[in-house]
Amino acid sequence: MIDQNTICAISTSPGKGAVAMIRLSGNEAIPIAEKIFKPLKKGKTLKSEKSNTTHYGGIVDKNGNLIDDVIIALFHAPHSYTGENIIEITCHGSQFIQQSILQLLVNCGARLARPGEFTQRAFLNGKMDLSQAEAVADLIAASSKAAHTVALKQMKGGISDEIISLRKKLLDFTSLVELELDFGEEDVEFADRDALNKLISTILQLVTRLTDSFLYGNAIKNGIPVAIVGDTNVGKSTLLNLLLQEDRAIVSEIAGTTRDTIEDVMIIDGIQFRFIDTAGIRATTDTIESIGIKRAYKKIEQADIVLVMLDASVQLNETIKFMTYLSGHLTDKFAAIVINKIDIADKKTLNELTELGNSTGFPTLLISAGKQRNIDELNQFLVSSAHKFQGSDSDVVLTNLRHYEAFLKAREALLRIRDGLQNNISGDFLSQDIRECLHYLGEITGEISTDEVLGNIFKNFCIGK
Amino acid sequence: MIDQNTICAISTSPGKGAVAMIRLSGNEAIPIAEKIFKPLKKGKTLKSEKSNTTHYGGIVDKNGNLIDDVIIALFHAPHSYTGENIIEITCHGSQFIQQSILQLLVNCGARLARPGEFTQRAFLNGKMDLSQAEAVADLIAASSKAAHTVALKQMKGGISDEIISLRKKLLDFTSLVELELDFGEEDVEFADRDALNKLISTILQLVTRLTDSFLYGNAIKNGIPVAIVGDTNVGKSTLLNLLLQEDRAIVSEIAGTTRDTIEDVMIIDGIQFRFIDTAGIRATTDTIESIGIKRAYKKIEQADIVLVMLDASVQLNETIKFMTYLSGHLTDKFAAIVINKIDIADKKTLNELTELGNSTGFPTLLISAGKQRNIDELNQFLVSSAHKFQGSDSDVVLTNLRHYEAFLKAREALLRIRDGLQNNISGDFLSQDIRECLHYLGEITGEISTDEVLGNIFKNFCIGK
Numbered sequence: 017m018i019d020q021n022t023i024c025a026i027s028t029s030p031g032k033g034a035v036a037m038i039r040l041s042g043n044e045a046i047p048i049a050e051k052i053f054k055p056l057k058k059g060k061t062l063k064s065e066k067s068n069t070t071h072y073g074g075i076v077d078k079n080g081n082l083i084d085d086v087i088i089a090l091f092h093a094p095h096s097y098t099g100e101n102i103i104e105i106t107c108h109g110s111q112f113i114q115q116s117i118l119q120l121l122v123n124c125g126a127r128l129a130r131p132g133e134f135t136q137r138a139f140l141n142g143k144m145d146l147s148q149a150e151a152v153a154d155l156i157a158a159s160s161k162a163a164h165t166v167a168l169k170q171m172k173g174g175i176s177d178e179i180i181s182l183r184k185k186l187l188d189f190t191s192l193v194e195l196e197l198d199f200g201e202e203d204v205e206f207a208d209r210d211a212l213n214k215l216i217s218t219i220l221q222l223v224t225r226l227t228d229s230f231l232y233g234n235a236i237k238n239g240i241p242v243a244i245v246g247d248t249n250v251g252k253s254t255l256l257n258l259l260l261q262e263d264r265a266i267v268s269e270i271a272g273t274t275r276d277t278i279e280d281v282m283i284i285d286g287i288q289f290r291f292i293d294t295a296g297i298r299a300t301t302d303t304i305e306s307i308g309i310k311r312a313y314k315k316i317e318q319a320d321i322v323l324v325m326l327d328a329s330v331q332l333n334e335t336i337k338f339m340t341y342l343s344g345h346l347t348d349k350f351a352a353i354v355i356n357k358i359d360i361a362d363k364k365t366l367n368e369l370t371e372l373g374n375s376t377g378f379p380t381l382l383i384s385a386g387k388q389r390n391i392d393e394l395n396q397f398l399v400s401s402a403h404k405f406q407g408s409d410s411d412v413v414l415t416n417l418r419h420y421e422a423f424l425k426a427r428e429a430l431l432r433i434r435d436g437l438q439n440n441i442s443g444d445f446l447s448q449d450i451r452e453c454l455h456y457l458g459e460i461t462g463e464i465s466t467d468e469v470l471g472n473i474f475k476n477f478c479i480g481k
Numbered sequence: 482m483i484d485q486n487t488i489c490a491i492s493t494s495p496g497k498g499a500v501a502m503i504r505l506s507g508n509e510a511i512p513i514a515e516k517i518f519k520p521l522k523k524g525k526t527l528k529s530e531k532s533n534t535t536h537y538g539g540i541v542d543k544n545g546n547l548i549d550d551v552i553i554a555l556f557h558a559p560h561s562y563t564g565e566n567i568i569e570i571t572c573h574g575s576q577f578i579q580q581s582i583l584q585l586l587v588n589c590g591a592r593l594a595r596p597g598e599f600t601q602r603a604f605l606n607g608k609m610d611l612s613q614a615e616a617v618a619d620l621i622a623a624s625s626k627a628a629h630t631v632a633l634k635q636m637k638g639g640i641s642d643e644i645i646s647l648r649k650k651l652l653d654f655t656s657l658v659e660l661e662l663d664f665g666e667e668d669v670e671f672a673d674r675d676a677l678n679k680l681i682s683t684i685l686q687l688v689t690r691l692t693d694s695f696l697y698g699n700a701i702k703n704g705i706p707v708a709i710v711g712d713t714n715v716g717k718s719t720l721l722n723l724l725l726q727e728d729r730a731i732v733s734e735i736a737g738t739t740r741d742t743i744e745d746v747m748i749i750d751g752i753q754f755r756f757i758d759t760a761g762i763r764a765t766t767d768t769i770e771s772i773g774i775k776r777a778y779k780k781i782e783q784a785d786i787v788l789v790m791l792d793a794s795v796q797l798n799e800t801i802k803f804m805t806y807l808s809g810h811l812t813d814k815f816a817a818i819v820i821n822k823i824d825i826a827d828k829k830t831l832n833e834l835t836e837l838g839n840s841t842g843f844p845t846l847l848i849s850a851g852k853q854r855n856i857d858e859l860n861q862f863l864v865s866s867a868h869k870f871q872g873s874d875s876d877v878v879l880t881n882l883r884h885y886e887a888f889l890k891a892r893e894a895l896l897r898i899r900d901g902l903q904n905n906i907s908g909d910f911l912s913q914d915i916r917e918c919l920h921y922l923g924e925i926t927g928e929i930s931t932d933e934v935l936g937n938i939f940k941n942f943c944i945g946k
Binding site for chain 1: 495501535547548573617622626
């Protein structure tokens, strides 16, 4: 499945830096590097050097002109990232030098690597399974601690080991069930139905836990969606600006690398929150079905956390109407009633609003976005909601849509197997369902894969990885 | 002069990449790395490993949580870039990981490196002289082949060796001249005046050649300034767009890394050209001192290469007037008369214009910017002018303003010494001039340097180099 070409790419971030690294992998990596590398020590050859050593020298073109002084690191197959021979060239970080060296490598017989091709080779050479390979891209893209932790766990084999082991057990059962079929009418039973039932329950439990975790996993990866709903005058944008500014430095650092706009993302305590559609809504019309309210509902639907913002300085009637409209749409959400402008509200209104807030059963927070009062409490609410949403911290979390879909399909097959066992279904139907389950579990770890699936996975990688 | 801190920095280009490299240099580099590195092989320690080896393992925080899988490269003093112990950590290229590892290193006792501090230490530890250190920054900034070649030559010791050797010889003479002074009235002469005179001539020759080369060196570094002068209707912008578009891909690649705007820079045959003030001028007023003409003169003054563009489809009277205004301002320039719109001109006018062009003594090029005719010839003119301007290709070229100014001052002192020798000046005056010359030559290579000078030089480096 692996073509025999030696591939090369710039593996460090594009642009100018102090240094840059160009990676070369394949059978011909060492001979190709040898053609353009002039070691400091005369007579030294890369070929005769040990694995895991570094070598100082010059990169020269075919006319012997020096291009740069570099350090070459040498990794022998199979003890390398790809499992092939790898040469890493660390050069000065000018783009001219990077491009020149890449050009020389291509002239000497290497081919430019496709996105993710190094990792793809690592997978094909058995250095990691498919879900681990996918985690490499997630790890590089992770911009918050939570997303990083989830990706790292997956890269270190998080779900793979368990899936592979359970799948193997299931495979043993299929063999036995299929052996029974060979005996046709003899009505033998090699596969212990009780033991199989138990195994199916174990796998179902794992698969259900994992598919359940996807909602959180996806939120972790892309930011937990938070909706701030409220009338246009309640101080929503003041609050949002305040929240965002506090972490602006962190957010700015990842600008352009994770998303096109940075305005509505912030990281608190290592968790990324994403504010969805922060445009104001007006709830002052009399019809419940007004556009404003419809928009509020839609925002709430998309969110996992909802901040219902009330203005402590306005007439209570409007506020109560607004709350009436919203109530019933907040079930299954982590919501809080945020009463703003407490610095300019009269005490009576404040008390009444607090009572109204408490009556919803959701926590009520009294803040002043303008005077920056009690903002910490609000942050705490966001973080603790995220933690509750997450469940146990040590659990492996599903973040990958492809895995999620495969697990959903495996789950369907598992449910059919369970029902079949209860109804003493015939061996050939049972075998078919088990085969289907094996297929979907195998797709996740890559024990079963097609060129098309691999192509789709690796095309989203960055070049050089 | 070197503080004893161990310094760290991200050395690869900022941003997300497949991998990134963090560099650590100083006495404590290995013990600090040891604190956060968990090698794959248990019991292995970096301390006991050989120089120029690489090691696979995990970076862990103080609670033992894994941050990333990395490769560590180890370089023992003095055989490293800085001359100190160096640890290079190659991690996955997420910004979260890069920042986390940097934070861990700081927590374990390293300090964030200042811009150019690794190279500054390399200089202070005698790994390179000051002009070589400065060339490192130029090498990283170089975006054209010519600028790269010049920087690389300087980094490999281009001017240093000769300067250092000549300076040493001059130093010997000073000692002898100053010894003469000790003998006061005795009128002895230890320093051979003829030999000294010969040495001064040799140094003067070198210094003059180098200061002469600065004009070209500076142009190579920042792009050779080209002015296109001509009436607004002659097709200047059409030509410029045409020239720029041809190399737009190359130019775009270096956008943002070398200059804020890319519109007016292009690279032909590895040489960078910079088009200065390409706004149109009008030469249709009757007074020679019109604003348009003044602006044309100014543009010509700033340029090394001048393209005088004429429109073959307009009345000859205006053209002749324009040429009259310009002539006499093109001496010392590489100029060409570019006659545009040859596709729509009548033959008679074309002949007359060609004659007019030829009468200037500059090459006359007949082109059509609109129809893209004879543009190659124009490119060839630019490249060959650049080569003529450059002089011999093998010569070392001065690109650094600081070196240029020091050489100019050294040259003044050398001229005084030469005059002094001719006039049998007294030893104490001679000694003073020689000392001054020694000082300026020493400043270039860094044999003489102050913290202020060093500070000014390295503050313009990128961090991590």
